[in-house]
Amino acid sequence: MFPPIPNPTLPPPEPKFGEKDIMRRSASNVTPPAERLTEVAKLIDVTKCIGCKACQAACLEWNNLTEEVGFNHGVYENPMDLTPDTFTLMRFTEWVNPETENLEWLIRKDGCMHCEDPGCLKACPSPGAIVQYSNGIVDFQHENCIGCGYCIKGCPFDIPRISKVDHTAYKCTLCSDRVAVGQGPACQKACPTQAIVFGTKDEMKDWADFRIKDLKSRGFENAGLYDPQGVGGTHVMYVLHHADKPSIYAGLPDNPRISPIVETWKGVTKYLGLAVMGFAAAAGALHYFVAGPNKVTEEDEENAEKLTEGKAPPPPADPTQSQGHAP
């Protein structure tokens, strides 16, 4: 058994991290803290998960979220997708293993992966709406969120959701308020089978190794850890029985990375765009400076008068004529 985290003390201690530990801040340049906090991680062992949704209940309770009572749609998922009030969701897949022809019921707890290189943060236009603490937690600051939904486009895992009520983005906070006082996330605390464990990222990797060995001994040759390097690794990791094909787990991306389109948009487009606009403006200015204004001359006015008075004005310019002959 992974040692349980002791009950919280009351009154709780001061938060152990905060503003000073911000490593990345959306739409801002920050100087990363000189010393990085120990990286934390939540490990979700899909092979131990019984799909009981205790994590969902605990998340709703701890975060005081009120989700709507929905409908049954012929499956066990409820709600059917993440919402601004459902930060975490059990996703169920009935998969027949082609090798053994046995049915496997794959149950994955979906939610924010707390990427080391968070696409949401990269996409976010609003300074300080998304922060990443040096322990790896990616947190949304709703006071700064403008509700543009860019984080949704930035996220390789389709996680953030915009609230129809306050029009800001919501997702799992990894219970930063709990972690800050030495507790684990609410979902981890509740998980009956300890399919969710929480600790330092190194501890979690060790624990995953222990679990993977057990799974291999039970015939799951491809058991492994899901800590995708395309996003620099994540602070929520999975142990999968079939780590060679993550996508069978309700579409867990095989090789997640921030979309190249988002990279282009937030990278080259941003800089090139500013440059082009700046260049255009500068070119105009330069031209004006060099060529001077294009002014109407007295002669032009006279010609116009002649024309209106019916006097012979200069004939229309003939484009076929050679240049250099003033009319």
Add this chain to the structure above:
Amino acid sequence: MTNSWTDIKNTDLVIIMGGNAAEAHPCGFKWVTEAKANRGAKLIVVDPRYNRSAAVADFYAPIRQGSDIAFLLGVINQCIQNDKVQWDYVKAFTNATYLVKDGFAYSDGLFTGYDESKRDYNRDEWEYQIGEDGYVLTDDTLTNPRCVWNLLKQHVAVYTPEMVERICGTPKDKFLKVAQMMGECSAPDKVMTSMYALGWTQHSKGAQNIRCMAMIQLILGNVGMRGGGVNALRGHSNIQGLTDIGLMSNLIPGYLNIPTDKETDFATYMSTRAFKPLRPNQMSYWQNYKKFFVSFMKSMYGPAATPENDWAYDYLPKLDVSGYDVLRAFEMMKQGKMNLYFCQGFNPLQAFPNKAKLAEALGKLKLLVIMDPLETETARFWEDHGVFNKADPSAVKTEVIQLPTTCFAEDEGALVNSGRWLQWHWAAGTPPGEAKHDAWIMAQIHLRLKELYRTEGGTFPDPIVNLNWPYADPGEPTPEELAKEMNGSALVDVFDPNDPTKKVLEAGKQLSGFGQMRDDGTTAGGCWIFSGSWTEAGNMMARRDNSDPGDTGAFLKWSFAWPANRRILYNRASCDLDGKPWDSSRKLIEWDGAKWSGYDVPDIAPTANPRDVGPFIMNPEGSGRLFVRKMMRDGPFPAHYEPFESPVANVVAPKVRGNPVARVFPDDWKQFADIGDPAFPYAGTSYRLTEHFHYWTKNNHVNAVLQPEQFVEISEELAKEKGITLGGWVRVWSKRGEIYAKAVVTKRIKPMTIDGKTVHIVGVPIHWGFVGAARKGFPANVLTPFVGDANIETPEFKAFMVNIEPSTGPVA
């Protein structure tokens, strides 16, 4: 549970059959995952559905609901055929060697002595051969054809793997794999645990389902072992406690019995309860029956219980039938023989079978009293909810009083968990509105009733006006007062029976355990098995030391476990005949030549010599019973019987319908579908979902979010056959009623071939009703038949026949 939740971590093999621990007991199931992670234990799930326990199992085998006995007797057959038997254990600790009377036999699905008109057996021949010394005759060589082992061998021979496949629909190779995995645990250092729940009990032969597993565990030598045992996963937080305290028709606290009409006086009553050992030197708690009974009566009636009036024996009601269980109560109600009915935290309109019958019965009451923290359908059975609850309030004359009670968070006291731990809890919140504690309500009713009898007189007021009510505030006994009363105390100074000068207890002091109880009226104690829970040392149930020496999972200093703080029942059986552990790595207790000691409280007298006293001290044999004598109404061995509603006739006994001795009321027979009735071709079963708890959590918004709306589960094959779409509406109906639900079409349910016939399964979760935060729906009991287990009347909720069709949904 013979063992405890935390003990499951010590096992090598978990078999979940007749239950769905991952869904119904997730936090207990944790210890299965611990066993897997730490010991490399394997998990087998045998169930009609590939459920959430199966999702994390090492092996899954399908089985048709209601055929478990055939499967399990098939396993026993395999163990015998392949010599997967813990022989030392079986010979020493079970009745395998005992000789059975020559008159006992079994043929065509019936045991000796069947009387069809009474639907009952004359069980006289279901007994051991007794020698001249008064003890059972045995044959240690197991060669005598009348020894239990040979009778068993003969009894299970018909349950071949082919027969199992034919009855259960379990593919032969899967059955054999399960039997082989289980058989391996016959090694002394390999232990299996069984986790079951209502999937086994809610059948017309539920008790025999469990007996099968108990027999297997005895054959494998797993009872009393760490990580072994037969573990009933109780469904409610204190249903163990309520049963312990005897809140049943036929019980007195601590599993003592309410007398029957035939027991006309106390002496007659005690005569059948005198413990007579069937083996030399055998000991038992039941030797102390009178001490427990008298102490209870002193607690109940105080000074009014005297030696002269046989401790107020006549104050107790006498039973004329085996019991007034709930099915009988509602049958009586329907017949207009019941006028008042109380439901304390109970929602019978949803919880008992055949909702239409229940509603009709409730409508014949004069007064229905509901005490509940929550709205229930029962309290509003008269209210019209369209298709969900058709009713005409003006036609229902029943008066209903609904009393608001506190919930767990607002009261104090102890609950008994499945592992028999009595855990104390404290109140944390102010009750809403005018909600009151149940104990206050009961006290108020009692005081008012007593006052009426006192002032008006009336029929036999004695037990009411003389009820011992010694509480500081008679209007509201405190949990502490009641807990102390159940533990028991000395009423006067108590002296050592062997040395009358030696005072062992001072008047007014709490007993330290049931060993201090007396049969002379000098001690009182409400519930002997709880004795030791609140002693002079204080409230043992509130202990919170979670140290676990030896990492055994015993936690002896955490709360209190009955009896006598013992954590694993029959733990004496974890040692061989010399008192040495069968498996030294699983040491629990040990005989050091003079006494027993170890990590658990020994389940035997501390100085009982292992060669003299058998480990199963609740039985007069001292041994575990493979042959259960006449203790059960439907046979000393389990035999396969089909459910009362079944897709096929009984393959091993075609003439027998259902359990031949299960009680069926005449009107209910008419509401059973015939065997193989083409109008009801699909095998229905009901069950819980992990997101909900019975009919309570539909009142909880969060749980309503997690599973908002009623559904039924069917296979892709059946859906295709009937044109049912995923998430579409279906109508499901039985001979008793119809429900509308969404369809969950799944690969997790497969059609089965039963006796050559394709049988589809329709799964019906139970949690919906017409009040609450979740969407309105139908309780599963709309569909289920009104029949119970032959021994204990647990309704047959798990196997019934239905039909299904696509629908456009309920029209309210």
Add this chain to the structure above:
Amino acid sequence: MTLHDPVAGVAPADVETGDAVHPGPPVTVDRYTLGARINHWITAISLVLLALSGLALFTPSLFFLTGLFGGGQMTRILHPWIGVVLFCSFAILFVRFFKANLPAREDVTWVAHSADLLAGREEKMPEVGKYNAGQKGVFWAMSALILILIASGIVMWDQYFFDLTTIEQKRIAILVHSITAVVIICVWIVHVYAAIWVKGTIGAMTRGRVTGGWAWRHHRKWLRELVRRPGAPAE
């Protein structure tokens, strides 16, 4: 109200409603009606506001511009609605102006001589109608870009249209929107610069009139057509 010029046999669309010459001195020419001017300025203001709010969301270094709109949330709310205003306003503008902006023969020559124009050698340019090829280019570029912006903008407008497209489509839309926005801002810079550089132009969109000299110098063909028209002073 006719845009037809039955006399000259030139492209009849070249003269728009309300265009007229008033003999001088000084000669003045009515170039834009009040309606056209209002239409233009609504479009122009919208475009500027869109550029400012868009840029605020486009790059963090300009996020401060959200201050102009009452904060980030308001910027996010307003931007698409201003976009709708722009689109509608421009659509009317388009109907108003598109005929005069249809390509003409002299446009090719004009383009060929555009270097002369920039170098101040206006005299080398062909006589053009109401709009020169550069103006027409701006017009058509604006039309096309606004169409792309509104289309991609709707894909990005999560508050109302989130469910209509996939996230990948939204990502493409957002990239297209950004690039298009950059381009349209550049076109806008050209347009504004041209108006500033060519003195006397801005009056066309403020007062609705230009001087005869201005018309003679920059849109001589147009001026001739106006003069030639029935009821025109020279006839």
Add this chain to the structure above:
Amino acid sequence: MNMELSRRAFLRTSGAGLAGTTLGAMGFGEAEAATAAYIKPFHLANTTETRNTCTYCSVACGIIIYSKGDLKKGEKAEIVHIEGDADHPTNRGTLCPKGAALRDIVHSAQRLQYPMLRKAGSDSFERISWDVALDKIARAMKDDRDANFIAKNADGTTVNRWLSTGFLAASATTNETAFATYKVVRSTGMLAFDNQARV
């Protein structure tokens, strides 16, 4: 639009895209000064902890109830959160989906608040006082018991049973409540007495 922009002014304006600081100096700075990041305060601060046991299944998970106000001090206590007790040997702080949502069953919209009576033939409940309710119950019990109590059976044996009234006991009440219930019910001679062990 100022048509006669000076060259300098033009330069400055058109450069706005690059020279944000200028506008910043014009009072737009506030948008930039976004709220500093902070961690939400741990909302169990200033609550009272109470050890309790989950009310649902018989795993009997240890829970800690956090309330505003302390009953032990005679205060009104409002339950604000419920969480698993990490010290508990069985559940080690974990809870199932029912247990994890316990707070919302305590505060369920369907919690009963007052004694209610539904009269014969009525289509609704009406509120009554505890005294009225309890007196009515006691009276009904006495009347029915006096009328239907069976003191002796056909054989003349004393049986002292009362069969026309039944009692279903709860499954989640405490042992102590159960014992009080047992005493009161059994003392009347009632036999149709049962609990939820089977369902």
